[in-house]
Amino acid sequence: MEEEPSRLLGFWLQMGVQLDQAKEILRRTPGILNSLLRDLPEAWTESNEGPETWSPFDVVGHLNHAEETDWIPRARIILEQGESGTFEPFDRFAMFDKFKGKTLRELLAEFESLRSKSLTTLESLNLDVALLARRARHPEFGVVTLSQLLSTWVVHDLGHVGQIVRVMAKQYGAAVGPWKAYLPVLSR
Amino acid sequence: MEEEPSRLLGFWLQMGVQLDQAKEILRRTPGILNSLLRDLPEAWTESNEGPETWSPFDVVGHLNHAEETDWIPRARIILEQGESGTFEPFDRFAMFDKFKGKTLRELLAEFESLRSKSLTTLESLNLDVALLARRARHPEFGVVTLSQLLSTWVVHDLGHVGQIVRVMAKQYGAAVGPWKAYLPVLSR
Numbered sequence: 001m002e003e004e005p006s007r008l009l010g011f012w013l014q015m016g017v018q019l020d021q022a023k024e025i026l027r028r029t030p031g032i033l034n035s036l037l038r039d040l041p042e043a044w045t046e047s048n049e050g051p052e053t054w055s056p057f058d059v060v061g062h063l064n065h066a067e068e069t070d071w072i073p074r075a076r077i078i079l080e081q082g083e084s085g086t087f088e089p090f091d092r093f094a095m096f097d098k099f100k101g102k103t104l105r106e107l108l109a110e111f112e113s114l115r116s117k118s119l120t121t122l123e124s125l126n127l128d129v130a131l132l133a134r135r136a137r138h139p140e141f142g143v144v145t146l147s148q149l150l151s152t153w154v155v156h157d158l159g160h161v162g163q164i165v166r167v168m169a170k171q172y173g174a175a176v177g178p179w180k181a182y183l184p185v186l187s188r
Numbered sequence: 189m190e191e192e193p194s195r196l197l198g199f200w201l202q203m204g205v206q207l208d209q210a211k212e213i214l215r216r217t218p219g220i221l222n223s224l225l226r227d228l229p230e231a232w233t234e235s236n237e238g239p240e241t242w243s244p245f246d247v248v249g250h251l252n253h254a255e256e257t258d259w260i261p262r263a264r265i266i267l268e269q270g271e272s273g274t275f276e277p278f279d280r281f282a283m284f285d286k287f288k289g290k291t292l293r294e295l296l297a298e299f300e301s302l303r304s305k306s307l308t309t310l311e312s313l314n315l316d317v318a319l320l321a322r323r324a325r326h327p328e329f330g331v332v333t334l335s336q337l338l339s340t341w342v343v344h345d346l347g348h349v350g351q352i353v354r355v356m357a358k359q360y361g362a363a364v365g366p367w368k369a370y371l372p373v374l375s376r
Binding site for chain 1: 205206209212213216219220222223224228229231232326329330332333335336337339340342343344346347349350351353354356357360363364365366367369370371372373374376
């Protein structure tokens with residue numbers, strides 16, 4: 001049992017480091033999306049992987065919707081309501097109606113502004129290791145922590161950037177000819 | 189047979205459009221890599237997916253090596269030697285020795301400069317539909333066209349951007365807790 005305090009200390013320290021690391025990514029995502037998509041022809045941004053799949057435009061819409069209804073709202077539920085708080089289910093398809101008629105350029109600019117506000121709010125929460133360990137109830141998973149929510153936010157960003165480049169790559173699935181065998185991104 | 193000319197015309201037009209579209213991506217990749225990785229802590233850029241896998245640093249090294257030895261050199265072989273030309277096999281692991289001791293910042297700056305040179309060269313080749321249909325021999329696949337090579341260049345860029353974000357996402361594979369179930373990027 002003698003190890004216990006130092007293991008715990010290591011755990012808390014790691015949490016602190018992880019929060020800084022997480023912010024490093026979260027603040028980059030608008031720039032990453034802009035460098036990938038801004039002013040790109042619609043042949044790249046409006047094409048998807050087939051029926052029931054998302055185009056890069058749809059993905060950016062989804063990220064915008066998550067920014068408004070998921071991450072910070074859920075962080076607040078954890079901090080304000082604790083385990084008696086339950087998240088609203090997140091609508092993963094809301095963007096199809098919500099952003100109809102917008103341009104990608106508008107969506108990218110909105111995302112940049114929404115993300116900037118989210119990061120300001122995150123900063124204002126003055127999270128420490130004790131707060132990061134706070135819990136609430138996920139409608140499906142049961143008890144989850146604030147630390148898990150923030151980590152999920154980062155992975156969600158990165159995963160959707162990965163989805164955007166995969167969707168774009170697939171537009172050239174036939175054009176690469178036999179090289180397809182060396183390009184695993186085309187078979188995902 | 190009456191359709192033949194217009195189908196061919198459509199094919200050639202598509203080739204032309206595709207070259208412009210391809211350049212749209214190729215010229216973005218240095219900026220995408222910079223927005224993803226420049227000045228990011230090494231915890232993100234030096235971590236990989238486990239033994240025998242690549243870190244973001246390794247991926248950028250691989251892209252640099254391809255820029256020097258693969259795309260433009262192979263395009264030249266196609267244009268200058270035609271079907272009697274055979275590509276040198278591309279060393280997919282050269283970067284492990286070649287870039288040892290470099291910083292990621294150096295590699296990113298070199299990639300930017302190499303890519304810019306590649307695009308200038310590509311422009312100077314004045315490719316038209318006839319040239320894009322030119323062929324050479326791939327050591328493994330047999331006959332391939334210049335159009336397929338250039339399409340592969342684009343997909344190779346996008347695929348490796350996807351790899352970088354996947355490798356980064358996996359650093360949080362445990363931290364997300366039960367949300368892993370909703371994050372397919374962690375299981376690829």
